[in-house]
Amino acid sequence: MKTPICADLGIDIPVFAFTHCRDVVVEVSRAGGLGVLGAVGFTAEQLKQELDWIDANMGDYPYGVDIVIPQKYEGADDMNADDMLEKLEAMIPQAHRDFAEKLLGDHGVPPFSDESGPKGGLLGWTEDTARPLLDEALKRDNVVLIANALGTPPVEIIDEIHQTGRKVAALCGKAKHALKHKQAGVDIVIAQGSEGGGHTGDVGSIVLWKQVIDAIHPTPVLAAGGIGNGQQMLAAMAMGAAGVWTGSIWLAVEEAEAEPAEKQSYFDATEEDTVRSRSFTGKPGRMLKNVWTDAWEGPESPGYLPMPLQGMVTFDAMRRTKRYAGVGECQKVGFNPVGQVVGQMQQVETCRKVIARLLTEYVDALALLNRQMP
Amino acid sequence: MKTPICADLGIDIPVFAFTHCRDVVVEVSRAGGLGVLGAVGFTAEQLKQELDWIDANMGDYPYGVDIVIPQKYEGADDMNADDMLEKLEAMIPQAHRDFAEKLLGDHGVPPFSDESGPKGGLLGWTEDTARPLLDEALKRDNVVLIANALGTPPVEIIDEIHQTGRKVAALCGKAKHALKHKQAGVDIVIAQGSEGGGHTGDVGSIVLWKQVIDAIHPTPVLAAGGIGNGQQMLAAMAMGAAGVWTGSIWLAVEEAEAEPAEKQSYFDATEEDTVRSRSFTGKPGRMLKNVWTDAWEGPESPGYLPMPLQGMVTFDAMRRTKRYAGVGECQKVGFNPVGQVVGQMQQVETCRKVIARLLTEYVDALALLNRQMP
Structure with missing residues (x-):
């Protein structure tokens, strides 16, 4: 498509695919869109492995990396990551840990046996843990975009990324946050x-x-939230979006690394089966509604802790229910962030098929609009 | 525009304008859209006056009437409206009445002096009160559409309307309700x-x-919720909508009969200033967030009653805050149902100007899509 953002980033179709799976990144970019690897939750070492694999398989196509680059926490200057983690851990009431653990136990979720992952729950959301991820991403020639999933990135980080010739994107859910992003120097607002x-x-x-x-x-805006087919993409472009940012539809593609039980949970869900819940990270996020999300709203709930504490409580729940998605009643207490568009997800498709379908539906819908031209 | 629904209803542009103001009905229909008078809250006598005025001023243009045609209440067969009202009144706890009255008093809302309106709060939401409204509407030659604002209308009522050669529309917020509407014989789903x-x-x-x-x-669907300009209309049509159903944008047009203070409250609001609240009718509805909506969620709140009881408690608050919108702190406790699109509403326009703007923005946005054609 002949849009400015396609020309800027060297892509054919302004479809941005947010995913935690390296295979999806490669397949989407090779099909003409832009794969964006969600790196939150990876250690620097893990991210290096993923990006090495992507670079080895991508060929000449561009891709992006999504990191949370936080503004500095108050008082964080004098602390290293381990000290901060310890200090934060001490702030978590035992009742919250017990409540989470009981929910997992009651539904037969096995304990996590592999301790090679990142430490309990900061998930790269402090500058100390985000910095090595950013450095790793900036080593890669094909990374054309660094996206920031939460908040406005610090100005000096934006400048640093710009000096390497790449674009910076940031998500927002309110117009006033978009203005803040723009003022800080963000190139693309999602x-x-x-x-x-x-x-x-x-x-x-x-x-x-x-x-x-x-x-x-005229800062370009990518439309996100509710885009699962070419008509929804056309709706976004009709409003002047520079492109579309999609996430949910890549959760259940053939190339997505996820247990079959997790993929099935998306196919089984309707557009009514999601909820905005603070139960995993402490901030409202949309996910499949289940026993876990209900329980944290229920009468026994100890209430939500602020970010990042709630995420530290639930970190173990996230990885256990993901890893053992098909075991016991894991789906009842699992962390499955997904949008309302889940109601449209019906079957496993390849990434290439999804991109082709988006384009076909887009062109067909545009032809219909032209036939109805006022 | 050359769409089937335009041909069916004899309109030029598939913009449906829901409004409680007869002037807006006339102006929108005369500008090529379809004005739809929201008749809930009118007595049959009041509705007759409004429709007489519309018929005298409309000329040859079509319009619609929106009524709530409920399924029968359990046990309602043996009761007339007065008996039912009395029985329902007896179900309302005094604490709810006191809570509402205190909020109004605390914010200087004058008592209502004119008792010519409908009785306290059933608002035409029972079959006994809805029936005379429907009969009145069906006497009018230019009424081409009867819309039902809540739930699926009874099959026998749909049949009756069809026999007079008119279409029936019904609102829904879930796909499964749309299916129910269609099965009952509804022609157009909103x-x-x-x-x-x-x-x-x-x-x-x-x-x-x-x-x-x-x-x-292939049942036609009108897209509603968030349509305030031609790009949003194009987005809806891009998804295959047969037309757009709009409400908020008509609240502050020049022809809308509302106190200046009420219109100003819309211009002052951003897209973040609305809330889905049960505080007026007992069912979640979106409205301007204010002291009233906060108070019913607060620690002193007696909780919400189910429909129609909550509406009977708040009926007096609705009409007092509407009538005396500019008095005291009425806007802090007023009932101002409006969508998030309120953030786009900036100034008073005429109905004709709004329709012309929608069309211009639509055509411009479509031209841009064609330039970006894949």
Whole structure:
């Protein structure tokens, strides 16, 4: 498609695929979109392995990396990551740990046996843990975009990324946050409506997109939240979006590394089966509604801790229910962030098929609009 | 525009304007759209006056009437409206009445002096009160559409309307409700996403529209919730909507009969200033967030009563805050149902100007899509 963002980033179709799976990154980029690897939760060593694999398999195509680059925490200057982790751990009430552990136990979720992952729950959300991830990404020639999933990245980090010739994107759920991003120097704003999976506000896409596009014009805006087919993509482009940022639809593609039970949970869900819940990270995020999300809202709940504490409590739950998705009643207490578009997800497709389908549906819908031309 | 629904209803542009103001009905229809008078809250006598005025001023243009045609209440057969009202009144705890009255008093809302309106709060939401409204509407030659704002209308009522040669529309917020409507014989389904004003579910427009359109194809679907300009209209049409159902944008047009203070409250609001609240009718509806909506969620709140009881408690608050919108702190406790699109509403325009703007923005946005054609 002949859009400025396609020319800028060297892609054929302005479909951005957020995914934690390296295979999906490669397949989407090779099909003409831009694969973006969600690196939160990886250690620097793990990220290096993933990016090595991507570079070995990608050929000449561009891709992106998504990191959470936080503003500094108050008082964090004098502390290393281990000290901070310890200090934060001490702030977690035992009742929260017990509540989470009991939910897992009651539903037969096995303990995690592999301790090679990142330490309990900071998930790369402090500058100390994010920095090595960013450095690793910036070593890669084919990385054309660094995306920031939460908040406005620090100005000096944006400058640093710009000096390497890459673009910076950042997510927002409110028009005023988009303005903040732009003022800080962000090149591309991703406006994610309430329909979307993961951290999301409560303004719906059809309103948010318009508000953000108008607020920061001519800065390009990627539309996110509720895009699963070519008609929804056309709707976003009709409003002046520079492209679409998609996540949910890549969770169950053939190339996605996930247990069959997890993929099936998406096919089984309707558009009514998600909920915006603070139960995993402490901030409202959309995910499949299940026993876990209900329990944290229920009368026995100890309440939610603020980020990053809630995520430290639930980190073990996240990885155990992901790893053992098909075991016991893991799906009842599992962490499955996904948007309302899950109701449209019906079957396993390849990434290439999804991209081709988006394009076909887009072209067909545009032809219909032209036949109805006022 | 050359769409089937335009041909069916004899309109030029598939923009449906829901409004409680007769002037807006006339102006929108005369500008090529379809004005739809929201008749809930009118007595039959009041509705007769409004429709007489519309018929005298409309000329040859079509319009619609929106009524709530409920399924029968259990046990309602043996009761007339007065008996039912009395029985329902007896079910309302005094604490709820006191809580509402205290909020009004604390914010200087004057008592209502005019008792000519309908009796306290059933608002035409029982068959006994809805029937005379429907009969009145069916006397009018230019009424081409009867819309039902809540639930599936009874099959025998749909048949009766069909026999007079008119179409029946019904709102939904879930795909499964759209299917129920279709099975009952409804001709046109209005799919209203969570962004919309008034009663609304929690599925966002961009997802809901797609799901409903697919679920009941080829039954026409009007897209509602978040449509305030031509780009948003194009987005809806891109997804295969037969037209758009709009409400919020008509609240502050020049022809809308509302106190300046009420119109100003919309211009002052951003897309973040609405909330889905049960505080007025007992069912979740989107409205301006204010002291009233906060108080009913607060620690002193007696909780929400089910429909229609909550509406009977708040009926007096609704009409007092509407009538005396500019007095005291009425806006802090007023009932202002409106969608998130309120953030786009900036100034008073005429109905004709709004329709012209929608068309211009639509055509411009479509031209841009064609330039970016894949």
